[in-house]
Amino acid sequence: MKIAIYGAGRIGTMFAFHLAQAGHDLTLIARGSRLDELSRSPVIEMVDGRKANVNVSGELDPATPWDLVLVTTLAHQVDATLPALKACAAKKVMFMFNTVESLEKLRAAVGASRFEISFPTVIAFLENGKLRGTVNGPGNGTTTTSAEWAAIFNAAKIPTEVVPDMESFLRSHAALVIPMMAIGNTVSARGRALSFSEALRYASMLDEAFAIVRSLGNAITPGFVVVLSKLPAVLVACVFWAASRAAAVTDLGKMGPAEVRALIDGFVQLAPGQSAHLKALRP
Numbered sequence: 001m002k003i004a005i006y007g008a009g010r011i012g013t014m015f016a017f018h019l020a021q022a023g024h025d026l027t028l029i030a031r032g033s034r035l036d037e038l039s040r041s042p043v044i045e046m047v048d049g050r051k052a053n054v055n056v057s058g059e060l061d062p063a064t065p066w067d068l069v070l071v072t073t074l075a076h077q078v079d080a081t082l083p084a085l086k087a088c089a090a091k092k093v094m095f096m097f098n099t100v101e102s103l104e105k106l107r108a109a110v111g112a113s114r115f116e117i118s119f120p121t122v123i124a125f126l127e128n129g130k131l132r133g134t135v136n137g138p139g140n141g142t143t144t145t146s147a148e149w150a151a152i153f154n155a156a157k158i159p160t161e162v163v164p165d166m167e168s169f170l171r172s173h174a175a176l177v178i179p180m181m182a183i184g185n186t187v188s189a190r191g192r193a194l195s196f197s198e199a200l201r202y203a204s205m206l207d208e209a210f211a212i213v214r215s216l217g218n219a220i221t222p223g224f225v226v227v228l229s230k231l232p233a234v235l236v237a238c239v240f241w242a243a244s245r246a247a248a249v250t251d252l253g254k255m256g257p258a259e260v261r262a263l264i265d266g267f268v269q270l271a272p273g274q275s276a277h278l279k280a281l282r283p
Contacts, residue, residue, distance in 0.1 A: 012072035022156035118144035175209035188253025
């Protein structure tokens with residue numbers, strides 16, 4: 001398959017590595033210092049020494065009949081890519097990022113027949129140009145609307161399942177990760193974990209986000225998120241209190257506040273009268 005990945009950050013690079021290793025003709029669309037780095041050495045290297053060769057470009061070639069263009073920019077950056085995506089000759093365009101917005105704008109931009117949406121629950125970090133993380137560890141798993149591409153990702157050792165209602169999945173996931181990312185930002189910035197009273201405030205933030213998801217007509221999903229959404233606030237606070245002491249949450253904070261701010265702002269825009277805790281705890 002001939003695949004372009006729009007966005008050479010940690011997620012795009014991780015998918016590029018696995019798809020290139022599986023034998024696909026892979027082109028990474030990068031910019032800035034990342035483009036300079038990959039142009040000098042068009043190789044993705046894991047911290048454990050594994051490597052994959054890729055093609056590199058600063059822009060998406062509109063004439064190439066890509067089997068797939070995978071878009072892994074942040075959601076608040078995607079508008080800048082839409083003209084090129086609309087004009088390109090790709091057979092499928094798959095958007096892969098956290099978002100709470102309606103998917104109709106993206107579907108309309110590339111055409112319903114080409115549109116796919118996906119989400120990567122993976123761990124990935126770029127450290128001194130090398131990739132650290134996994135797509136197939138505990139708790140990892142990619143979701144998509146496409147059975148065809150789920151099969152291709154699975155063959156590339158990227159565990160993937162088909163989820164028809166991706167809007168509900170994405171909004172539920174955003175509700176869950178917003179407090180986790182906000183906690184990570186807080187802990188990373190000040191260098192100490194949450195007190196229990198602080199954890200209770202983040203539990204209220206989570207409850208508020210779930211309430212907004214339901215008010216928008218979406219189902220809370222998948223099953224473990226449903227269970228979490230039904231827990232008493234004090235138990236959720238216990239989870240957050242413990243999580244604030246975990247290295248994985250500190251790693252989330254190292255990604256910076258831009259993504260969690262955009263997700264919070266998205267929920268506030270969708271439900272301005274229901275967002276007091278989200279606005280109060282916005283990093």
